[in-house]
Amino acid sequence: MKNIETPEKHDMEMNIEEPNLKSIRESKGLTLKEIFQHTRISVANLEAIENSQYHLLPPPVFTKSFMRTYAKFLNIDDKILLSRYDRYLETLKEKHYDADIKKTPKFSGIHYKIFAWIFFLLVIISLVTFSLSSYQASVDTVKNQIVQSPPPTADVKPSPAPDAKTEITTGASTTPPAAPLSKETKLPVSMKKVQTASKRDHTADVTQSTAKQEEVTQQETHADSYDVIMEARELTWLRITADHNPPQEILLKPGEKIKKSGSTFTIDVGNAGGIDIQLDGKSLGILGRHGQVVHLKLP
Helix, strand or coil, rough: CCCCHHHHHHHEEEHHHCCCHHHHHHHCCCCCCHHHHHHHCCCHHHHHHHHCCCHHHHCHHHHHHHHHHHHHHHHCCCCHHHHHHHHHHHHHHHHHHHHHHCCCCCCCCHHHHHHHHHEEEEEEEEHHHHHHHHHHHHHHHHHHHHCCCEEECCCCCCCCCCCCCCCCCCCCCCCCCCCCCCCCCCCCCHHHHHHHHHHHHHHHHHHHHHHHHHHHHHHHHHHCEEEEEEEEECCCEEEECCCCCEHHHHHECCCEEEEEEECEEEEEEECCEEEEEEEECCEEECCCCCCCCCEEEEE
């Protein structure tokens, strides 16, 4: 009889043999910040590894490197950590496969043909309706032009000429009509000059104040904003946090470039020797070795 080991028994043995990273670290009197200073693995990634929160970690190629480095620093075997992480990845693949199967729509040939015929009939009905409406509109326009009669003409009779002997009297003394008022009141030349000078001074003051406000706004914007350009020479993983925005994880391929703008930046680099970073056009130089993890805070 062969001893057949079930998956549940194997998981129980792995959980028993798996070391408690947090207890080992605390027994050696180390903090996460001290481990970060030696390994350059961010505190967030270290906490996720200790608590088995694998969904918070970067892609597997970088996570496995972090686990090996952390296990080597604590002087423990990294095979148990990697095997448990591999089981986690397999469960993710199974979940994605099941979800894809459930989401895949199943259309039969009969349903597809019915849908095509319905769509074809709707298109024909819409075209016929549009053509009939256009024809009816043209017919109504012609009818209106034929039925419309010319406007009636009014009979204009010449008014009788006034009698030469007829005199128009009002019974009151007539006064000469007043002179019409001009639209513009004439002002003295001295008053016009004073108004023109005051208008010019007011316009100049408004223009100067507007220019000063624009200059101050441009200076503040330039002083508080920075541009960071990251260009990869090799395959490099990045975690970028600009200002108070949520972190963004990016995997740059060789030759790819990305630009970010903001006041402050927090950048985790998974391959320090495979990327060039520029801050406002100034290169930061060589960040580290190939494959080394670096944590940056800019500016």
